[in-house]
Amino acid sequence: MTQIHSDTSQKEAQSKVKLSARNIFVDYGAEHVLKDVSIDIPEKTVTALIGPSGCGKSTFLRLFNRMNDHLEGFQRKGEILIDGEDIYHDQKHLEELRETVGMVFQKPNPFPKSIYENVAYGLRIRGVKDKKRLDQVVEESLIKAALFDEVKDHLKKNALSLSGGQQQRLCLARSLAVDPSILLMDEPASALDPISTAKIEELVEELKKKHTILIVTHNLQQARRVSDQTAFLYFGELVEYGNTEQVFTQPKEEQTAHYIGGRFG
Amino acid sequence: MKQKTRLAEHVIKMILFLCALVTVLTTAGIIWVLFSESISFFQTVSLKEFLTDTEWTPLFTQKHFGILPLVSGTLLTTFIAILVALPVGLTIAIYLNEYASKRFRKVIKPVLEILAAVPTVVYGFFALVVMTPFLQKIIPDLPGFNALSPGIIMGIMIIPFVSSLSEDALFAVPQSLRDASYGMGATRLQTVFRVLLPAASSGIVSAVILAVSRAIGETMIVAIAAGQQPNLTFNPLESVETITTYIVQVSLGDVPHGSIEYQTIFAAGAMLFVLTLILNNISFQFNRRYRQKYE
């Protein structure tokens, strides 16, 4: 595996804020899941969300594409801004929001359709029928997800016949097909073997040239390898957030040091 | 101690085996009677006549033994029933699974199952004295016995077959596929039609085939409200007779044991059996070919 060290300090200083959370509180029924979380995420960077199981990482991630909204008992206070716009307040249409914010899930979840139809899904539901355009977008997206060479001769094959790693890259291609500027990844490699994991990490590195990426991971080495910033969540609170190198080598908070030390050092 | 458990184990195994044996033997027995009596029938009547003659008049002096009018009556009423049950049942399944609240689902599911528990003779009576007069207001020429009215009522009866099994199939579609679809910005309706229904299609087809088998075998409703005249037609406004109705009609009469009239029951029964067998086979093939496997 290649060790990719991020070198972002000068880039970070000049890039603009893409995503913000302002005083976010989330409850599920009586359970407080996120407590006063505020964060600014610069454009075209990778931000890793780390923290023990159940600390609210997934919940936090899913705030950005409003995937929590329909969950039972879900309540939110505070603002989520994308390019300065509050996505909850503005009643921005979900379809539009999720075109801007793509998501890759923990377990690969391709549709039981052909490889082609999986990638074309985002365009199809938006009414695109033009075969040429679909062909082109499918090809481009598969190339971006580094899957094209492996599947180009059998795009009509059922996506479920692919390996787990291939399926996850297919899901990535499916998200990329509508050209989101933001990508949310919830433990995208936790169900994959080391080689597939390395591929996903390489892709993240490549994709941040064009996309702002939030990635949840339990793998601290992975967080360190791929991210520019790291946010450490602990029991619903944002304990520490900063440059990845700094968080890993000189954490400011004792809890961070403890978590990283226990899992990492 | 050890020996005792082993003995108990043996006994239980034997009992289970015997239970299985009873069902297998019953089925085998039915098939045996059906086909052995049919064989005597086909010694008198050629298979060609049975399958191609367009009249079925074994009880008249001018005897014809063409099964087609009974088959058409059966298929016609069944077809009408499915035309009612499929859209309604599927809509209910989709609604309950994707739209309704948990509480509503809890209340409505048992209510639906009641539809299948109503004695069919009640349905038949309802078709004859409520549905047919109602339809006659819309279609004045409709005869008192017709295929349409019992077809519709039969459709209502089999709604729970379609809805309940389709619902199971939809429920079995993993949440992760819904997440994927919503995550791409799809609406609920798009998710239902583009992801959930295709993913659940093999289960839905099984549901429909089960409902069709039920409708084909249904006796009381059609016997009461469809008429008892074999009629080779696909016009729902005419009176028809189904295979099952014929069997009841002759069984209740006093045809002499061993006569050709008596044997027609078994020939008709065999035909019914073959129809159901074909359906089961289609269902099986479809499942094998299209089943999606989820972990």
Ligand SMILES: Nc1ncnc2c1ncn2[C@@H]1O[C@H](COP(=O)(O)OP(=O)(O)OP(=O)(O)O)[C@@H](O)[C@H]1O
């Ligand atoms: N749909 C829900 N309804 C009620 N409570 C929920 C729901 N989803 C999550 N929770 C609760 O919210 C808390 C945070 O969950 P979340 O999934 O965000 O944690 P996480 O950090 O992603 O954990 P993991 O690392 O195990 O994925 C947990 O205590 C969980 O029990």
Ligand SMILES: [Mg+2]
């Ligand atoms: Mg999680």
